[in-house]
Amino acid sequence: MLQGKIVAIQRAAVIGGGSFGTVIANILADNGVKVLQWMRNEAVAESINTQHVNPDYLPDTTLNSALRATTDLTEAVQDAEVIFVSVPSRFVRQVVSSFVHQLTPEQALVSTTKGIEPDRFLLMSQVLEELCPDNPVAVISGPNLAKEIARRELAATVIASKNSDLRRNLQESLSCSYFRVYAADDLYGVELGGALKNIYAIVSGFIAALGMGENTKSMIITRSLAEMSRFAQAMGANPLTFLGLAGVGDLVVTCMSPLSRNYRVGYAIGSGQSLEESVDELGEVAEGVNTLRYVREKAIELDIYMPLVMGAYEILFNHADPKDVAKGLMTGAFASDVEFALPSHQI
Numbered sequence: 001m002l003q004g005k006i007v008a009i010q011r012a013a014v015i016g017g018g019s020f021g022t023v024i025a026n027i028l029a030d031n032g033v034k035v036l037q038w039m040r041n042e043a044v045a046e047s048i049n050t051q052h053v054n055p056d057y058l059p060d061t062t063l064n065s066a067l068r069a070t071t072d073l074t075e076a077v078q079d080a081e082v083i084f085v086s087v088p089s090r091f092v093r094q095v096v097s098s099f100v101h102q103l104t105p106e107q108a109l110v111s112t113t114k115g116i117e118p119d120r121f122l123l124m125s126q127v128l129e130e131l132c133p134d135n136p137v138a139v140i141s142g143p144n145l146a147k148e149i150a151r152r153e154l155a156a157t158v159i160a161s162k163n164s165d166l167r168r169n170l171q172e173s174l175s176c177s178y179f180r181v182y183a184a185d186d187l188y189g190v191e192l193g194g195a196l197k198n199i200y201a202i203v204s205g206f207i208a209a210l211g212m213g214e215n216t217k218s219m220i221i222t223r224s225l226a227e228m229s230r231f232a233q234a235m236g237a238n239p240l241t242f243l244g245l246a247g248v249g250d251l252v253v254t255c256m257s258p259l260s261r262n263y264r265v266g267y268a269i270g271s272g273q274s275l276e277e278s279v280d281e282l283g284e285v286a287e288g289v290n291t292l293r294y295v296r297e298k299a300i301e302l303d304i305y306m307p308l309v310m311g312a313y314e315i316l317f318n319h320a321d322p323k324d325v326a327k328g329l330m331t332g333a334f335a336s337d338v339e340f341a342l343p344s345h346q347i
């Protein structure tokens with residue numbers, strides 16, 4: 001990667017054959033970048049190469065015909081200037097470990113993954129930095145429902161990295177007529193926003209399934225933002241990041257749209273299905289389910305007031321009735337002390 005000036009990326013790899021990996025690969029191909037997308041499924045790779053369709057995840061989208069797919073990880077990674085990692089969080093370490101020996105220090109890594117690694121509460125950029133300490137790292141996060149971007153509907157995102165050259169090169173290579181790319185240096189805050197909002201998308205799914213009103217939805221989204229910002233501040237992120245696309249932007253879209261998988265899991269549970277049934281039926285990743293567990297543990301450890309997280313955990317993992325939890329939340333059932341039982345704090 002050239003230092004000190006803006007250069008459009010020439011060759012990129014996308015690791016992951018799901019909906020978001022395919023969308024990122026397609027944007028890059030639309031921008032003239034030579035892209036090789038790696039996936040495990042031979043039939044899907046074949047379909048992308050010959051039919052220009054990912055039949056498993058985006059069957060209604062005709063992809064750029066220049067986009068190539070492969071099941072050979074070595075081939076995908078070897079000539080790429082930038083490698084986008086787009087697999088579910090619980091597989092990121094395993095997948096990246098399998099090609100790390102092949103990397104040279106000029107190759108940059110970009111995580112698209114909105115999740116947390118539990119043992120040390122690591123975000124994906126921290127996993128990448130740990131595995132590839134010599135390589136520049138960035139993340140992409142924002143209100144980016146894959147199916148809408150696949151239809152080339154207008155959207156915006158945030159690229160965050162400590163490396164300003166990488167930020168600018170990625171901005172240059174991903175920006176196009178339907179995708180506006182902003183840059184930020186609060187890597188941790190941008191990435192944490194993307195992970196946390198999945199929890200509240202599940203909560204919004206409960207609310208929708210229970211047929212609650214618009215005031216209720218607004219209350220939940222607004223108090224979710226307060227809760228996310230409180231947690232982020234305690235973890236060392238800049239709470240102002242949460243007022244941008246990667247915070248409130250992504251929170252609003254996933255709390256309002258049935259296109260969000262996390263929202264759909266919440267909706268299914270609110271409609272009476274078990275967690276297992278809801279996740280099975282989805283057949284795609286809903287990162288918020290595990291993120292909820294890890295964030296609850298961290299909030300308890302650091303004594304951070306997160307009533308929505310505590311209530312959602314009771315519904316998902318202790319079979320509590322969503323209606324009872326909602327009633328409890330209105331009367332401070334999950335408040336940690338008297339001060340919070342009588343709401344007076346904005347954040």
Ligand SMILES: NC(=O)C1=CN([C@@H]2O[C@H](COP(=O)(O)OP(=O)(O)OC[C@H]3O[C@@H](n4cnc5c(N)ncnc54)[C@H](O)[C@@H]3O)[C@@H](O)[C@H]2O)C=CC1
Pocket residue numbers: 016017018019020021022039040057086087088089091095112113114115144145146147283284285287
């Ligand atoms: N779909 C969306 O709208 C967006 C998703 N994201 C994030 O991007 C990440 C990936 O999401 P999606 O592409 O939507 O997920 P997905 O569920 O559509 O696809 C995941 C892909 O990873 C593959 N995979 C699963 N386990 C694997 C393993 N052990 N080794 C290799 N590949 C494996 C699957 O076969 C599939 O191709 C998630 O963290 C998600 O939160 C971010 C922005 C938008």
Ligand SMILES: O=C(CO)COP(=O)(O)O
Pocket residue numbers: 114142143144145146198201250253254259260261262263285286287
């Ligand atoms: O992160 C997303 C949109 O920005 C996608 O959300 P889901 O993973 O809930 O579908």
